[in-house]
Amino acid sequence: AQSVTQLDSHVSVSEGTPVLLRCNYSSSYSPSLFWYVQHPNKGLQLLLKYTSAATLVKGINGFEAEFKKSETSFHLTKPSAHMSDAAEYFCVVKSNTGKLIFGQGTTLQVKP
Amino acid sequence: DVKVTQSSRYLVKRTGEKVFLECVQDMDHENMFWYRQDPGLGLRLIYFSYDVKMKEKGDIPEGYSVSREKKERFSLILESASTNQTSMYLCASSLLSTGALGEAFFGQGTRLTVV
Numbered sequence: 345a346q347s348v349t350q351l352d353s354h355v356s357v358s359e360g361t362p363v364l365l366r367c368n369y370s371s372s373y374s375p376s377l378f379w380y381v382q383h384p385n386k387g388l389q390l391l392l393k394y395t396s397a398a399t400l401v402k403g404i405n406g407f408e409a410e411f412k413k414s415e416t417s418f419h420l421t422k423p424s425a426h427m428s429d430a431a432e433y434f435c436v437v438k439s440n441t442g443k444l445i446f447g448q449g450t451t452l453q454v455k456p
Numbered sequence: 457d458v459k460v461t462q463s464s465r466y467l468v469k470r471t472g473e474k475v476f477l478e479c480v481q482d483m484d485h486e487n488m489f490w491y492r493q494d495p496g497l498g499l500r501l502i503y504f505s506y507d508v509k510m511k512e513k514g515d516i517p518e519g520y521s522v523s524r525e526k527k528e529r530f531s532l533i534l535e536s537a538s539t540n541q542t543s544m545y546l547c548a549s550s551l552l553s554t555g556a557l558g559e560a561f562f563g564q565g566t567r568l569t570v571v
């Protein structure tokens with residue numbers, strides 16, 4: 345069975361500093377992995393997806409994530425946080441039946 | 457652009473009422489999903505469907521049923537609403553793909569309050 349664990353429920357950074365949101369997954373086969381972002385009162389938007397073509401995946405708004413099979417991790421990073429990055433972020437693994445399995449979410453706070 | 461449309465943004469219903477949440481997608485996607493989102497719990501899958509008239513239970517199907525009579529429409533039904541079903545409900549759709557190409561597209565959500 346597939347599962348995903350987001351290691352931090354809340355992350356706070358200062359504007360202009362790096363962002364790291366951690367995600368570990370469990371999968372019995374090569375997984376499909378995604379990061380989604382949800383801004384307040386907005387729908388879920390796809391940030392990036394792991395396609396197995398490259399372990400470092402670039403997404404929108406300067407975010408990227410690195411797939412590390414040995415560590416079963418898919419952490420989301422951004423070199424420099426912006427105030428507009430404040431949102432909730434979800435790491436997602438896709439099962440072999442097509443179901444999307446969500447982590448509990450990480451709330452990112454960006455301080456001026 | 458893919459569009460997933462949920463019929464209501466906000467709903468207030470009374471305990472015991474039968475509640476219908478409607479979702480329509482315009483991209484001919486095979487898969488459709490209903491999730492509920494609660495603080496600290498992330499998104500939990502209620503039901504999903506991979507074809508017309510086909511459905512599978514997700515992680516929390518109790519108290520819910522679904523209907524998929526047409527490919528573009530997936531309805532969530534609360535047979536007898538209870539206060540513990542107060543939540544944000546999200547509909548999603550995706551292509552029938554087991555790979556990363558089958559990313560899901562989400563509606564704006566329906567915030568349901570049961571009083």
